[in-house]
Amino acid sequence: MARRFRLYLLLSVTEREHALQWNHCIRFVGQNMDKTIEIYNQIETRSTAETASILVHDERDLCAMRSLLQLMKFFDSIDEEVIPCLNRSCCRPFRRCSTLTIDRIRKVYDAVTSALETAQSESMPSDKLRIRKSQLKELQWAYCFILQQWLLVRIWVACFTHELLDETSQFPLMRASFAIAIAENVLEESPQLGQAALEVHGVNMIERIYDIAMGVIMAAQYQARVSGCKPSTTRIDSILKRYFELLDRLRNGESKFMSALQKAYESVQ
Helix, strand or coil, X not given: CHHHHHHHHHHHHHHHXXXXXXXXXXXXXXXXXXXXXXXXXXXXXXXXXXXXXXECCCHHHHHHHHHHXXXXXXXXXXXXXXXXXXXXXXXXXXXXCCCCCHHHHHHHHHHHHCXXXXXXXXXXXXXXXXXXXXXXXXXXXXXXXXXXXXXXXXXXXXXXXXCCCCCCXXXXXXXHHHHHHHHHHHHHHHHHHCHHHHHCCCHHHHHHHHHHHHHHHXXXXXXXXXHCCCCCCHHHHHHHHHHXXXXXXXXXXXXXXXHHHHHHHHCCC
């Protein structure tokens, strides 16, 4: 049972991750967290004993399960019906998508922002999974934090490509400044995450950092299109300079994303 449970978590998380990042199909449909909350609560209660036929041998096993469950919580927060919208494969060329609505965007946004918890709340219902930052190792926290920010940018980009952005909206996600704020948030947190914690996750992490930086460039392009003139690039230049420095530090800058970001940056100069 223990092996099957871990395998289920790993397969479900991997499939959703590949679907979001590379537009792969999904076979584990539905909200998978609903199927695992009871098991997780049993594991947390008696982590060194056999509970419901699941034996957690030590703290490492428990920590690994927490990490997988946290990732599943993230990927469950993305409505599987909008994944094609995030991957720009939701409809044929020259046809307007009817799937990505403002209401659906709000629901996904709320789910993603609440998926990563940093403190215990007594008001949290007992049937909801809540994993604290202190329960995750440094490498796991770094991965989860960047994943959350990346998902938020992906939602914003979907709004951009679906022409849903509105600078007069009271919903922050619908404005260009949202993508810029996310990029700044990642830069502020990156010193605490540490270079090793970012590098250990390989090219996927670098690609997500690149995607977040690209959100800044897309925001600048959108602002220029809306205003009809080139916006001030002082803030944009400052942010992107720091992203170039960050990408240059990760694996000595030896990735295709550095040159891709440089090329995109030149397009808004």
